[in-house]
Every structure is written in C-alpha cells, then in structure tokens.
Amino acid sequence: MPDWSYHSIFKPMLFRMPAKLARDITLFTMGTLSRMPGGPLVIRTMGHMELTSILSGELAGVPIAYPVGLGGRLDPHGTAHRAMAQLGFGFIEVGPVTVQAIQRDEPILREVDDEAIVYPDGYENDGADRIAERMQRGSGHRLPHFFRLRPMPGRTPEQALHELRELLVKLAPYASGFYLDALDEGWPPEQAAAILLQAQQLAGEIALGKPVLLYVPLDASQAALEALAGSGALTRCQGVALGEAVRQEGGGSCVAADALGASLSAVRRLRALLAERQPLVACGGVHQPQDARELLAAGADCVQLHSGLVYAGPGLAKRVNEAVLYDRLCQLPEAKPYSFWANWGWMYLLGIGMLIGGVLAWLIAASSVLLPYDEVFLGVKRHTILEWNPRVLHFMSHDRITLAGTMMSIGIFYTQLARHGLREGLHWAKTAVFASCVVGFSSFFLYLGYGYFDPLHAAVAAVLLPMMLLTLRGLSDRPSRKPPGFLNDRIWLRAQWGQCCFVVMGVALAVGGLSISFIGITGVFVSTDLDYLGLSPQQLSAWNDRLIPLIAHDRAGFGGALFSLSIAITAAALWGVNKGEAWLWWTFLYGGLPGFTAGLWVHAHIGYTDFIHLLPVYVAIVLFAAGLILTFPYLMRGTGRGAE
Incomplete structure (x- = not known):
C-alpha cells in the first residue's frame, strides 16, 4: 500500500470505517501479504527503500539502518511488523507492555481536521505473557525491538518496581533495548525519579548489555524533568524517548500533528539536560518529512512515527529517510557524474x-x-x-x-x-x-x-x-542529491x-x-x-x-x-x-x-x-x-x- 494507492484508493474507503476496524483491516492485509511467498519482496519493490551507509547509525549502541522508528501503539499486536520492516524503519517500539493485559471497549477516534487519533486508554496492550509468546514464535524480520515497559495503573512505587522486574525477566530475551515508562503515574517527581533509577539498575542486572532509555511523556512538567536530572536518573540512563501523546481530560490520550510544537520544545529542553552522547528519540508530531528535519535539527537523534502514517501514508518512513539523507549529503563533497563512455x-x-x-x-x-x-x-x-x-x-x-x-x-x-x-x-x-x-x-x-x-x-x-x-x-549506486x-x-x-x-x-x-x-x-x-x-x-x-x-x-x-x-x-x-x-x-x-x-x-x-x-x-x-x-x-x- 504505497502512498499513491493509499491516498487515491484505500484512504477514502478506510476513513469511512470506524478507526479500529480500518486499522485492523489494514494491518491484517499487510501482515498477510508479508507472510506469503515473495510477499516481503513485493512490499520492498513497491516502496523501494534503498540501503545506504549514510543513514545507518546506532541507537544507544544498537545498530540501526535508518533513524526512523515505528510507534508501538500503531500496531499493538505486531500483525504487520514484518511488512512494516520493509518500508524504511530502523527499529520498532513494542508496547506499552504491562504485566497483565489491558483491554478497552471504547472506540478509537479519528479527528481528521486535526490529523489526530484519540485512544480511550494509553495503557491498552496484550499483556507481557502474550507478547512474549508472540516474540518467541518469531517476528519475521531483523529490526531491533525496543520494549516500552509500564506498571499497571494505580500501582504504588514498590509494586511498580516489582512489575518492572517481572517485565524485564520475561522480555529480555527478545529485546534489543527498553523504554522505561513510569513518569505519568501521579507519583511525586522525586519518587518517580527514584523508582526509575532503581529500575535502571535492575535492567543492568537482568538484561546485561541492553540499553535502557527513559520514556518521558510529551506533557511532562519542568519539575519532573528537573527531578530526573537532579536524581541522576536522566544523566545515568542510556538515552531518552520523548513521548508521542498528550493526555485528555477524562482519560485517554491523543496523538496528533499539532504535537510537533510541544515535541520541539521538549527536545530542546531535554537536549540541554542530556549529555552529548545520550541519544534522544522524538516520537510525537511527525506527519511530514519537514517535521522530522525540525526535530533532528532541534537535537533529536531519531524520530518515531505513529499518527503520521495514518494521515500521510505508509511511505512516510521512506520520505523521512530521503529528507535526512539529503541533509547529510549536503555536508559531504559532491561526487562527479559517471563519464559517458565508462557506462x-x-x-x-x-x-x-x-x-x-x-x-x-x-x-x-x-x-x-x-x-x-x-x-x-x-x-x-x-x-x-x-x-x-x-x-x-x-x-x-x-x-x-x-x-x-x-x-x-x-x-x-x-x-x-x-x-x-x-x-x-x-x-x-x-x-x-x-x-x-x-x-x-x-x-x-x-x-x-x-x-x-x-x-x-x-x-x-x-x-x-x-x-x-x-x-x-x-x-x-549513489543517492540523489536533489531535494526531495x-x-x-x-x-x-x-x-x-x-x-x-x-x-x-x-x-x-x-x-x-x-x-x-x-x-x-x-x-x-x-x-x-x-x-x-x-x-x-x-x-x-x-x-x-x-x-x-x-x-x-x-x-x-x-x-x-x-x-x-x-x-x-x-x-x-x-x-x-x-x-x-x-x-x-x-x-x-x-x-x-x-x-x-x-x-x-x-x-x-x-x-x-x-x-x-x-x-x-x-x-x-x-x-x-x-x-x-x-x-x-x-x-x-x-x-x-x-x-x-
């Protein structure tokens, strides 16, 4: 489903359906195609995302081919991960993951004019055991998985720490790294920072050598950031993933294009607090390549896509990569064109x-x-x-x-x-x-x-x-130097x-x-x-x-x-x-x-x-x-x- 077919054929039909049904049909179709003989080749051929060493790098020591990640809530069951892996993503977030499954019957909503998706519950997921079983069966691709770990709602800090330990034990065999997400549980900032610091130590013991990034909510207060910095939880982690959603009054969360402004502001604040070596992943507000360019220019090292894929189309990852590639090529000397008689x-x-x-x-x-x-x-x-x-x-x-x-x-x-x-x-x-x-x-x-x-x-x-x-x-092969x-x-x-x-x-x-x-x-x-x-x-x-x-x-x-x-x-x-x-x-x-x-x-x-x-x-x-x-x-x- 490349962008040309998405916008002209599929999107008009899908947007007439309830959001969750449209999502499930899309992911099921892509996942089914990717599991058919030759399916991944067909998907790669349609998208034609070209590998180049200029885009490759690391995320907290984990090698990645592209600086673009896939948000976990876009495909919570991993139905189409194998297909998505062909579209230009460098890593995949899995989660949020809680010890027990959390399901909600309320519908997911689209606010088309604002290019927004409203989720009834930011915690909703299949639970650690089911996700571990799915990972044990194999993902069908080689992209790194970063698991976003969260305690169950309403847990005390001590209970949360126990659950984070359990999650680390169950998921460490399948993880390339982790996002620790426990800053929006309503605890005092100092207490939350202390819990995250202990969770980092646990991860170092249980998942030796696998990086741990702190997941900072997009609407985290300045006090919470200062508490993280003061406790050492921020500076001692191996990076930060800046959240994608804004909490809604009455519950639920919204992922939207207008999160870009908040993301840019938070990226600048976090970059000032982080050491230069610490990577920063910006997850919110990327709906077009220019958004990713602005976040990277503000100090992010990678971006992660979610609602942008729904509104801009599945080719957004490739387009972001092409924009990043162009910016990096501008810093390199230009190669001479091939001579006429050479080839x-x-x-x-x-x-x-x-x-x-x-x-x-x-x-x-x-x-x-x-x-x-x-x-x-x-x-x-x-x-x-x-x-x-x-x-x-x-x-x-x-x-x-x-x-x-x-x-x-x-x-x-x-x-x-x-x-x-x-x-x-x-x-x-x-x-x-x-x-x-x-x-x-x-x-x-x-x-x-x-x-x-x-x-x-x-x-x-x-x-x-x-x-x-x-x-x-x-x-x-040479990448194009023309601006995309x-x-x-x-x-x-x-x-x-x-x-x-x-x-x-x-x-x-x-x-x-x-x-x-x-x-x-x-x-x-x-x-x-x-x-x-x-x-x-x-x-x-x-x-x-x-x-x-x-x-x-x-x-x-x-x-x-x-x-x-x-x-x-x-x-x-x-x-x-x-x-x-x-x-x-x-x-x-x-x-x-x-x-x-x-x-x-x-x-x-x-x-x-x-x-x-x-x-x-x-x-x-x-x-x-x-x-x-x-x-x-x-x-x-x-x-x-x-x-x-």
Missing part, C-alpha cells in the same frame, strides 16, 4: 538505436510493409497479397507500425533514464532499465514460436546487446493521484503486452481481427501456410516490446516521481507520444476502428493525460517550506 553512455546509445530503429520500422511498415526476406519466406510478392486480400497487408502494417511506435517510446525512455538516472548513479533507474532490457532481449525468442527467424531483428539484437553489457561496467519533497502539501497530494494513474497505466500495458504475446504464440488472432480481415485462420492457411507464422512473429514481437516498455514506465512511476524531477515529466510525455500516436493513427488509417478493440488504448490515453496533468506541478515546479 551510462552505452545505454544512451542503445536508446538512440531503438529510436532510430523504430523510425525506420515505421517508414517501412507505412510503405512496402514487407521486407525482401519476408517475401522469400512467404514465397509470394507484396502485390500478390494485395490482389488476393488487401486487408491482410493492412493488418500486418497495423502490427508493425504499433511495434515501431513502441520501439520509439522505449528508445526515449532508455535515453532519458541513462542521461538523468544512470549518469547520477540512481539505483531505481538502473533497476528499471535493466529489467526492461532483459525482457526486451528475451522477447526475441518469441519470434521463433512459429518457426520464423527474422534476420533483421537478430542483427539488431546482436548490436544492441553488447551496449547493455557495457553499461554494467563499474556502475555503482518535504511537505504534505496540495501539489504533493495531487502528484499521488497522478502517480497512481501512471502506475495503473504501466500495469495495464504489461497485461496487454503479455496477452498479445500469448495470443501471438497461440491463437494469433482475436475475434475482432478476423472480423476485420473477413477471413478465418483456415482460409489464411489454405491460401499460404506461411502467412500465419509471419503474422504471429509480428504479434509476439509487439507484445514483448510492449511488456518491455511497460516495465520502464511502471518502474519510473513507482520509484522516480519526486519533487522537481522535470526530466521525468518530459520522459513520460515524449515517451508516451510515439506509442499512442502509432496506435491511433494506424487503426484510423487502415479502417480498423472497432470500439472494443481500441477501448484499452482509449483508457490508457485517459490515464496518460491525467497522470501528466496531476504530476505537472510537483515534477515541474515543486515548491514548499523547507526546500533548498
């Missing part, structure tokens, strides 16, 4: 070759249609076919011109991805190009399905294949709808390409084809038994090329849409025009205008136009507070 230039030339080949194929298909070796294979000349049934030649022209337009579109995508993607070392561009190339070159074998060997296609493949192989030389989108503004939201249009179009073209290839190597014709020709397959074979193999060769080749193009389009739509990437908008525009123009023009030219036959083309054109319109402001201008 990317060969893919650029391959794209130009495809473009030129498409132009030549169009000219031939619009004039003679058949090449000399086609006539040799058939054993008849072009004029003989025209005299027998001119629509046969027109039909072949239709297949070959659509193939030519597709080749031109592929050539434009390859040149653009090479020049703007491979040249900068962008991993997603490399993945898109090579996946498309592998499919394109493999589709050559479809030409042999009916025993027809095309020497021209073989020669072209022999020339272009080495260019792809030469591109692989010394091509390593920092805000959840209107143009970003519109771009999610446009991105959805492009992805759906790419997937539809992939289905179309596979279908055409399958038809080409099996039945060859659909019913509307035969209606246009006015002939049956038997009549075609009776006139010339090599005619259908030649047509099948064209159909299979076009289907393979269309599938190859669809991969480039879908990958670019999934991974490349980012603020200010104007070149990608022009790639979609110029890359789409030849294919759509060829498809519409040739059908009108030969009179093959059956509505059902052309309906997929009309739908694709609508998606294409909508995608261009909706992504234009974001890709071409992309403005917003915090952009450099």
Whole structure:
C-alpha cells in the first residue's frame, strides 16, 4: 500500500470505517501479504527503500539502518511488523507492555481536521505473557525491538518496581533495548525519579548489555524533568524517548500533528539536560518529512512515527529517510557524474538505436510493409497479397507500425533514464532499465514460436546487446542529491493521484503486452481481427501456410516490446516521481507520444476502428493525460517550506 494507492484508493474507503476496524483491516492485509511467498519482496519493490551507509547509525549502541522508528501503539499486536520492516524503519517500539493485559471497549477516534487519533486508554496492550509468546514464535524480520515497559495503573512505587522486574525477566530475551515508562503515574517527581533509577539498575542486572532509555511523556512538567536530572536518573540512563501523546481530560490520550510544537520544545529542553552522547528519540508530531528535519535539527537523534502514517501514508518512513539523507549529503563533497563512455553512455546509445530503429520500422511498415526476406519466406510478392486480400497487408502494417511506435517510446525512455538516472548513479533507474532490457532481449525468442527467424531483428539484437553489457561496467549506486519533497502539501497530494494513474497505466500495458504475446504464440488472432480481415485462420492457411507464422512473429514481437516498455514506465512511476524531477515529466510525455500516436493513427488509417478493440488504448490515453496533468506541478515546479 504505497502512498499513491493509499491516498487515491484505500484512504477514502478506510476513513469511512470506524478507526479500529480500518486499522485492523489494514494491518491484517499487510501482515498477510508479508507472510506469503515473495510477499516481503513485493512490499520492498513497491516502496523501494534503498540501503545506504549514510543513514545507518546506532541507537544507544544498537545498530540501526535508518533513524526512523515505528510507534508501538500503531500496531499493538505486531500483525504487520514484518511488512512494516520493509518500508524504511530502523527499529520498532513494542508496547506499552504491562504485566497483565489491558483491554478497552471504547472506540478509537479519528479527528481528521486535526490529523489526530484519540485512544480511550494509553495503557491498552496484550499483556507481557502474550507478547512474549508472540516474540518467541518469531517476528519475521531483523529490526531491533525496543520494549516500552509500564506498571499497571494505580500501582504504588514498590509494586511498580516489582512489575518492572517481572517485565524485564520475561522480555529480555527478545529485546534489543527498553523504554522505561513510569513518569505519568501521579507519583511525586522525586519518587518517580527514584523508582526509575532503581529500575535502571535492575535492567543492568537482568538484561546485561541492553540499553535502557527513559520514556518521558510529551506533557511532562519542568519539575519532573528537573527531578530526573537532579536524581541522576536522566544523566545515568542510556538515552531518552520523548513521548508521542498528550493526555485528555477524562482519560485517554491523543496523538496528533499539532504535537510537533510541544515535541520541539521538549527536545530542546531535554537536549540541554542530556549529555552529548545520550541519544534522544522524538516520537510525537511527525506527519511530514519537514517535521522530522525540525526535530533532528532541534537535537533529536531519531524520530518515531505513529499518527503520521495514518494521515500521510505508509511511505512516510521512506520520505523521512530521503529528507535526512539529503541533509547529510549536503555536508559531504559532491561526487562527479559517471563519464559517458565508462557506462551510462552505452545505454544512451542503445536508446538512440531503438529510436532510430523504430523510425525506420515505421517508414517501412507505412510503405512496402514487407521486407525482401519476408517475401522469400512467404514465397509470394507484396502485390500478390494485395490482389488476393488487401486487408491482410493492412493488418500486418497495423502490427508493425504499433511495434515501431513502441520501439520509439522505449528508445526515449532508455535515453532519458541513462542521461538523468544512470549518469547520477540512481539505483531505481538502473533497476528499471535493466529489467526492461532483459525482457526486451528475451522477447526475441518469441519470434521463433512459429518457426520464423527474422534476420533483421537478430542483427539488431546482436548490436544492441553488447551496449547493455557495457553499461554494467563499474556502475555503482549513489543517492540523489536533489531535494526531495518535504511537505504534505496540495501539489504533493495531487502528484499521488497522478502517480497512481501512471502506475495503473504501466500495469495495464504489461497485461496487454503479455496477452498479445500469448495470443501471438497461440491463437494469433482475436475475434475482432478476423472480423476485420473477413477471413478465418483456415482460409489464411489454405491460401499460404506461411502467412500465419509471419503474422504471429509480428504479434509476439509487439507484445514483448510492449511488456518491455511497460516495465520502464511502471518502474519510473513507482520509484522516480519526486519533487522537481522535470526530466521525468518530459520522459513520460515524449515517451508516451510515439506509442499512442502509432496506435491511433494506424487503426484510423487502415479502417480498423472497432470500439472494443481500441477501448484499452482509449483508457490508457485517459490515464496518460491525467497522470501528466496531476504530476505537472510537483515534477515541474515543486515548491514548499523547507526546500533548498
């Protein structure tokens, strides 16, 4: 469920449901997908969160790949932790955890205008025993778990300390670290500080070597912070996790976007009290990448997400990582782009070759249609076919011109991805190009399905294949230095709808390409084809038994090329849409025009205008136009507070 599908399809439906039901359905669906064979790969592919050592670090001595954590109450049963682990999180909070389970029947509420979630009880959880059993079965991922330990409501300090000991014993085998949460039990600040100090000592004995961070409520008073500092509980801990929720009058707690101001203020106060080596995790108010940037600039070392994922979408972790990566890259010297002949230039030339080949194929298909070796294979000349049934030649022209337009579109995508993607070392561009190339070159074998060997296609493949192989030389990944989108503004939201249009179009073209290839190597014709020709397959074979193999060769080749193009389009739509990437908008525009123009023009030219036959083309054109319109402001201008 990436952001483009979340905002355009799923969020409108989910927000019509009760909050708890919507949450459970979402987490169950994601969790189920992650447990299916290949499920984690699908989730990673959709999100495409790239690993980079620039983002990796430590949280209180625990190695983490990203400075973004997942809040515990967002998925209290761990249903989708395996799926969430693929989305760019570096660690996961589990909890709050109490000795006994705490359940409430009151509904969870959404306050959409304020981007808030109101929980009836901040303590609600499955209890230590059940959580320990779940962890014993395995989480299905390798992210560190930080357990947030809380005493049961209404406990005395002595009872709370006993319960914290019990929690440490039960959960230490599965924990990478702990958050100690006991500051909002209503005890005097000095007494709470003393209990936490003793709990730290217990953790050092029971969970040797595992860090303990104090969990400081977001609305903790200055007196409580001073008591913590005075007792040594603050300075002797291995870090602080600043809470995400504000307590509500009458009970319950609220997690919301407007917690950012309180979080920034508390981060600054805590950073002034903490030693430089002590990490600080800010858990509240992160609803867009800019919020995380401000918290990190104020002194936080990591951020943790909760309500932001509900309102901004599951891609928020990735977007935060990209924003943090950009800020860190700005502090590093800029690497030189790869040289033309070292690698990317060969893919650029391959794209130009495809473009030129498409132009030549169009000219031939619009004039003679058949090449000399086609006539040799058939054993008849072009004029003989025209005299027998001119629509046969027109039909072949239709297949070959659509193939030519597709080749031109592929050539434009390859040149653009090479020049703007491979040249900068962008991993997603490399993945898109090579996946498309592998499919394109493999589709050559479809030409042999009916025993027809095309020497021209073989020669072209022999020339272009080495260019792809030469591109692989010394091509390593580099993160982009362009500023990403920092805000959840209107143009970003519109771009999610446009991105959805492009992805759906790419997937539809992939289905179309596979279908055409399958038809080409099996039945060859659909019913509307035969209606246009006015002939049956038997009549075609009776006139010339090599005619259908030649047509099948064209159909299979076009289907393979269309599938190859669809991969480039879908990958670019999934991974490349980012603020200010104007070149990608022009790639979609110029890359789409030849294919759509060829498809519409040739059908009108030969009179093959059956509505059902052309309906997929009309739908694709609508998606294409909508995608261009909706992504234009974001890709071409992309403005917003915090952009450099």
